[in-house]
Amino acid sequence: MDSKWYFCNELSTMELKKIIEEKSQESWEIYLPSISIDCVVFGFHDATLKVLVLKMKDKNLWGLPGGYVNKLENLSEAASRILKKRTGAENIYLNQFRAFGDLDRSEGFFEEYADTVWNKQRFVSIGFYALVDYSKVNLIIDNFSDACEWKSIEELPEFMMDHQTIFNTALITLRKQLNDKPIGYNLLPEKFTMPELQKLYEIILGKKLNRGNFYRKMLRYDILFKLDESRKGGAHKAPDLYQFDLEKYEVALKEGLNNGW
Template identity: 60%
Template structure:
């Protein structure tokens, strides 16, 4: 943010005649180019005094100095396909390693931690991976994705048993080529069953 040494999460503002979810979709597309991806609201942040310390250099007449709420959304995207876009009040917008996060303004570190906690919890009843993996992938690919989000290793056998038990995959009669060992089987998501699982939930939690 211009005039601010700390980093902040990218965001935007809700139009006077705009629904909140519509605003989130618009802002995501404007700041990243991403659309038609999984996007979900997870928490509202509005403690008193949340902006006073970091934004005290601004004139009191600017609305940033007044109390305002932030509605948090997280999206599942392939970061290699996303180019963050700087807005009118920012000097930079870029990806950061979650294990090496810089100092963050206001309560944005809490917003990030709440998003990660929500995503980890939702792994218990919602599938992920559609926007984060190639169209065809292996079970080790999917396991690596889950381990990254959960921040811990998972048993290969138990992971595969559980995932295949969800019955949301299409097994292909081909294997990934390369390597001296037997190549792993390729899968893709069954779109009808995947979307149904997003609505009804998964039958076995992590």
């Protein structure tokens, strides 16, 4: 499934240009000028971390799912709508993390269009990110010009515009979030072992962690409880099973982990 392509329609370059020019006037009417949104959706499943990317039709260019903000819409509503419309992904909680507003961020794009075309304007893009179990996300492309897939963060295609910077900043933010907020719920099975939880952290951080330190630090966060059961099967000593204490997990999500000053 992962590398499957979804094309809803095949358009020539000429046809695409005509559509963009026609849609331009509508865009000026319904969207807030100068502001766009880009979403970095990290997907974890089965010990791999991926990111949701789109391919721009006709250009062999890859980018993050993005779009514009309706004049009568909050930023976060716009981010959810865009992600749903561009990928079919629903109910993903997105965190805003940074605005990208360099003058030259879209240099060279839409050069062949008139200066008044909506897409050719300068946009400050508000970045949102999320971490989801990608096996639970149902991608349905309903946009005519894109294809969409999960790509491993180690094998990313070359991104258009400043999307590599947006991705990098999102990854740094996600990694920092591990020091401040719990993760794992909805990404791991309901009951999991400490090595499984450690593996999740290692994959996001992109580095090995010391087992003893991980164990101590995680218990100090006080968001887990140990179950009276252990995992059956296998030749080794059955590992202890843990579960998130959802009440404490929620508090830690709101107030931060017991980790800082």
